[in-house]
Amino acid sequence: MTRTRVVVVGAGFAGFQAARTLSRTLRGTADVVVLNPTDYFLYLPLLPQVAAGILEPRRVTVSLPAALPHVRLALGEADRVDLDRGRVHYTDPEGNPGELAYDRLVLAVGSVNKLLPIPGVAEHAHGFRGLPEALYLRDHVVRQMELSVGAVADCAARRTFVVVGAGYTGVEVAAQGVLFTDALARRLDAAAPRPRWVLMDIADRVLPQLDRRLSTASDRVLRRRGVEVRTGASVKEATEAGVLLDDGEFVDTRTVVWCVGVRPDPLVAEVGLPVVGGRLVVDPTLTVPGRPEVFACGDAAAVPDLTRPGELTPMTAQHATRQGRLAGLNAAASLGHGEQRPYEHHDLGFAVDLGGVQASANPLGVPLSGPLAGAVTRGYHLAAMPGNRVRVAADWLLDALLPRQAVQLGLVRSGSVPLDTASPELARLPGGPPAKEH
Secondary structure, three states: OOOOEEEEEOOOHHHHHHHHHHHHHHOOOOEEEEEEOOOEEEOHHHHHHHHOOOOOHHHHEEEHHHHOOOOEEEEOEEEEEEOOOOEEEEEOOOOOEEEEEOOEEEEOOOEEEOOOOOOOHHHHOEOOOOHHHHHHHHHHHHHHHHHHOOOOOOHHHHOEEEEEOOOHHHHHHHHHHHHHHHHHHHHHOOOOOOOEEEEEEOOOOOOOOOOHHHHHHHHHHHHHOOOEEEEOOOEEEEEOOEEEEOOOOEEEOOEEEEOOOEEEOHHHHHOOOOEEOOEEEOOOOOEEOOEEEEEEOHHHEEOEOOOOOOOEOOOOHHHHHHHHHHHHHHHHHOOOOOOOOOOOOOOOOOEEEOOOOOEEEOHHHOOEEOHHHHHHHHHHHHHHOOOOHHHHHHHHHHHHHOOOOOOOOOOOOHHHOOOOOOOHHHHHOOOOOOOOOO
16 A cells, blocks of 8 residues: 555445545545445435335435545455454455455444344345345235236235334335235226235334334324234244244235344454444444554444443434444544544434325424424435435325336346345354355
């Protein structure tokens, strides 16, 4: 290396903001490199709308070379971090090994699907963490609805969709999905049984992270649309024919969407530094203790919550975005550009899009529901997206005026989106399935 180099691993909410902040702060005095498996930033909150046919896939992706013009993109998946030599080892999309030397390192690898040792889940359920999963689910739902027409033995099973996990993602998938399949049913065969959506969670209410009033309002919208909301329930086993619940009921279905949450990327625990719950221990400046050249942020970091002493900040996009900016500023400060400061946040609230004009939101702590919350939610997404705002707004307008296009593109097959991707430890969990090759 001839110049100082800062390597950012990951280009999710935290990594993208860290790279952009570094580029603007360092202003060409150092090289900024982003290591990421894809050439785009993915705006995860709008994935349910991709699965429901509201938004085209490219609307929720922002080109990294275009959005970060002064940042070098290295395409690859990080395999190992050599702290002593200051190297990140990776594998590029064609399977070739590579390495990046660094003077400063920002770890923002994000999270992966959270798996539980439930028999059959890894084989028969699909997660919802990326664009391939959203595209697969969209095709799969359309296919099941089309195959159900004229079917006798398994018509009801093909028209039954089970979503496990009633957090933000699960609620939005079910809320958007029921509208999508109802519209499909009217076009395909209005006389056939109405599509059935089941949303379940071990918690005592949907959206347990939100204020109870917002949770209740969301629950009311879901039930009014016909979604079967089952709280205090969990899956005991998943099979090709359906899922067995812990109360002994068997639900015939060909669709199980796994939205039980996320966990830090396994790479974090393999770095060789102290972790808490799989997240890298950092101080309030997002620096790893004893390693002043290493910073971590987002879902990869166990960031102390200075507003609630003794607790850690939750793994949310809102925190990841803010922490990414601060990690970029503090990494630049460690190179002589400014001063480091601690991460201290003020909650801006949350927003959950329930499809149509319905939503639940609490901007700045003010609880809202219904059309007003829907307007606030969509306005928030447009403001938070780093690009494609006009295209997203245009798709929303077209969706309000025209019927959705529902065709199978066949771009993603089931085997391309295994739930246990990057989860080798699943095989070691009691009752977990054997390891598989993909």
